[in-house]
Amino acid sequence: MFRPAMLAFALAALHPGGVAAPAPGGPGLSSGAPNAPGEKTEKKREFRDALTHEDLVRRRETDDPRRPLAEFQEATGPDPAASNPKRDLVASSDIICYNGNATLVPKRAIISMPERYKTRLQFRPGSKILRWADFYRLNRGWITTVEINRLQAEGNVALSEETLEAVAESPNLVVATMKGGPISLLPPAESSAPVEAGTEDDEEVPAAPAASAKTATATSLVRKP
Template identity: 45%
Template sequence: MKHLIFISLLGSICVANAELRMRDASTHEELSQKLRMNEQNDPMRKLTPAKGPDPLKANPPKSMLSESDVLCYNGVMTLVPKRAVLKIPNNMLDRMKYQRGAKLLSWKDFYALNRGWITTVEVSRSQAEGNAQIAEDAKKRMVDSGNLIVATYQSGPISVLPVKIPATSTAMTTRP
């Protein structure tokens, strides 16, 4: 019985393999020719060098520390973008300085450990860009709060630019 099942399975395997088309392995000459063809058609050869000044020299990269504020407390620290801290109470000024030996944490982890003295205010992208003002009730809560206040966008700290004052048209008319 076992032999009969084995023979029938072997027959079906042979039929399945007969449908597969075998091909020869590529020779060294074929591979060499394909490589030469690819090298001749290389689009990077047609690429010309960029003209004009080097953008890296015109806009040198900035230091992450120079673009960030440091929040440090209880042996841990995090970096937030400049202008993300909206309010610093006088009794928390020392938490805006690096303390030697502090361990760097992500904003998420640092905030989880320090929710007691940090309050976040969720802002829209338009508010962060300075195109819209922060809501009046949020401003009132900031004034009344004794916590350090950080602006966030989608739960991450974000810089808040000053509100852009729309330019009033002060076109002067001359009288004849």
């Protein structure tokens, strides 16, 4: 049986230099020494007040001393928006309504209107507004179009006699169009006449023959307000 004295003697014989004492705090515990070189330390954050609109304006003036916007003078004179009021689309258009659908065409675009179709120029409540192309596609049976050019639409050049006769003989409602879209047809000037193809500016234009009864009727339809 070992005694404490014998155990101490045996340990001294095995370790002549003695047994080292454990480090303070025990194994695995930090001794509280400062961070090693190269390790990051958390810095204290600084909070600043947010910039206001006035601060931004002052900074802008400082950055750009020329201040180009400040050199603009205040506009004077009448307001262009007041001298050019908005156009009333409905007031400047005619309504064609039939079979639950309706469309708008410029005034004076309808150049022939048979008596039996006058009731179709009134909007009926509940009708669906369609574009002209869609409405015309559904009503080709009673609507005919006459393609004209810009000079004819402005009244600078009269419609040809052939066109006037076709309008007078058509049993349908006739609408003037340009490039497929309805357009107003202004009354031609008294001196305007149909322009024949191939006529030169320096050639004398022969006098137009007397208008037939059908042509006169078509002309009155085109000239109606």
